[in-house]
Amino acid sequence: MKVAIISVSDKGKELALTIKKHLDDDSTVIRADLFHKNVKKYLKIAFYEYDAIVAIMASGILIRSIAPYINSKTTDPAVINIDDNGNFVISTLSGHLGGANKLTNKIATLIDATPVITTSSDINNRLGIDVLASDLYLSIDKPKEILFFNKAILDGQKITLTMKNEKKYLLNYLEKNTLEMDVSLVNCDNVSEDEIKVGLDGHEIILKEKKMVVGIGCRRGKEYEKINEGFSKSINELNIDASRVNQLASAEIKKDEKGILKLSEKLNIPVNFVDLDRLKLFESQDVQKSEFVKSKFGIYGVCEPSALITAGFDSKLIYKKTSYDGVTIAVAISN
Structure with missing residues (x-):
């Protein structure tokens, strides 16, 4: 999830910085960007370029600003409203499909606020x-x-x-x-x-x-147990069962890694080893770049680009590159 945090007041800006620090440590948050003032301008940009908007401002300002852009519960981003004092976190738009209800509960826990959710089923x-x-x-x-x-x-x-x-x-x-x-x-x-x-x-x-792909990078000769541990921790954070994963992915330079091959066999999930040329040409602002990997293999990363390429055109990360004792894991889904 890519999150835009928009504030108006100085107090709201301080709260935005606190929220960003928490979200930056969350592997399921791909990016959290801060915007201050110029609400109408930034909300318009955020509505189309982010998965979620955290608006620290009066509800009237927020509602009037996003009203022209609301279209459908299947495409609208999650929108969350928070008061300047951080007392209440309100799920405002796309509570279910957009994930606003989940994000509301998460942020409320992080800043010790009261979550406000109004969807009937919940x-x-x-x-x-x-x-x-x-x-x-x-x-x-x-x-x-x-x-x-x-x-x-x-x-x-x-x-x-x-x-x-x-x-x-x-x-x-x-x-x-x-x-x-x-x-x-x-x-x-x-x-x-x-x-x-x-x-x-x-x-x-x-x-x-949606096609779900777990991208894997690892040090040479990394044992199966460590790779499986990283895999298990990542899908547990996403609250999904291993049987929901459609494919594993890595770079072709890893095609003889016994640990990855054994994981594929044990889970009965096919693995795709992506050509280096495709990885070299791949561009995404959401991929973390490693100068170390670049110096060794000529590519900036393994797990994130491999997952995105394998998941297909217009896929997105739902779990950013996270390291587990010499193993890196990322998860992507198709659009």
């Missing part, structure tokens, strides 16, 4: 279908049907989830989630391998897996 302890999709990195083909299914869930109706083969990541998620959702799970060959069909009373939506 306050009634129910699991919305859009929350499930967001948490598991699934796209929704008919966003307009979200309201129907969430209302049905609030009313205690049972919805049917149909898939081709049993999905361990879905079962684990439903078992561990503290919110309620009454579901019936059905296996059927007429559903694509990467899809989950949601149905009730003639209404239907398709949840489709």
